[in-house]
Amino acid sequence: MFNFDPYSPAVDADPFAAYKTLRDQHPCFWSDQAQMWILSRYTDVASAGTNWQTFSSAKGNLMTELPNRAGATLGTTDPPRHDRLRGLVQHAFMKRNLEALADPMRDIARDAAEALRGHDKFDFITDFSSKFTVRVLFAALGLPLGDEQTVRDKAVLMVQSDPVTRAKGPEHLAAYAWMQDYAAGVIAQRRAEPKNDLISHFSMAEIDGDKLDEREVLLTTTTLIMAGIESLGGFMSMLALNLADFADARRAVVADPMLLPDAVEESLRFNTSAQRFRRCLQNDLTLHGVTMKAGDFVCLAYGSANRDERQFPNPDVYDLKRKPKGHLGFGGGVHACLGSAIARMAIKIAFEEFHKVVPDYARIDERLDWMPSSTFRSPLRLDVAVH
DSSP states (O other), rough: OOOTTTTTHHHHHHHHHHHHHHHHHHHHEEETTTEEEHHHHHHHHHHHHHHHHTOOOOOOSSOOOOOOOSSSSSGGTTTTTTHHHHHHHHHHHHHOGGGGGHHEEEEEEHHHHTTTOOOOOEHIIIIIHHHHHHHHHHHHHOTTTTTTHHHHHHHHHHHOOBBBTBBBHHHHHHHHHHEEEHHHHHHHHHSSOSSSSSHHHHOEEEEETTOOOHHHHHHHHHHHHHHHIHHHHHHHHHHHHHHOOHHHHHHHHHHHHGGHHHHHHHHHHHSSSOOEEEEEEEEEEEEEEEOOOOTTTEEEEEEHTTTTTTTTSTTSOOOOTOTTOOOOTTTGGOOOOGHHHHHHHHHHHHHHHHHHOOOSSEEESOOOOOOOOSOOOOOOEEEEEEE
């Protein structure tokens, strides 16, 4: 009898065979372990992402939600509240002038890459991507230097869940509480001494007299720290994994860095780190002969939708020439990732500098240890050998 448990380490390691069974045989599937419906076909997932009236995010969007977060962040609100939040946060992003981050990003990437020169093997995550993403995040948000390792460790714990209890464990909740206290302290400092950073602009963002309230500023900042470290770092590790495994693609990108955007988009489709997000049904809905009830939770399996052969021919092939339009690697609809532009810019810059120092590399371990998370998927380590 078929089963799909999004908390299973086997699913973390390789969800794609199970996704295909879901799409072909159980496109609207009830998971006893997750206590929610699983939607796996591209059309269903993409449609749900645009239909916020039926598929609400207001009760949380993480598969295993963090306490007191729902209703106060971009990912956990519906219009019109979501539109208000998005407008204020976008205003802060515009004030920060993200293009001004390009040169500092390149300096950070160059420093991290140069530290690898002469190494015959290293862990891509510890030795490159984490150093890059954390330093970029600190520069963008205006976080105080010296806290980088602790902030990263707490952010990674926040997105994890216990595969046995299928819930956030004490260590995950403690990391979340620590991050809120940390963010509150930085916010207080920035209100006293504003600077040209995102936290200062969140605190002061105003449209027609409307401002973010204290809880919104705090949880938006906390969420951005989590997303900036884990989402960006997780995706960089997945792109590196793809390029390490597919030598022809890697050689093409190294020879012509103009192909990097194509590699990024195909990796977002082929192996997105943002695998599954949650919604709550606002009314009864019948799909594929199955009736889901109002109040039921629904999992939108982005990772499965991006491998749906109904939308993407030969979906299990990593193809730089594909140019996959409409992939859901950054979500979709009103909840499409607000940071997608800065993420694309950061990844392109990081890999341009990385490939100048390490143009030829391959994965060492066939088996990887994956982060225990029902929402995100990325390896805990990615050891590569330099050729």
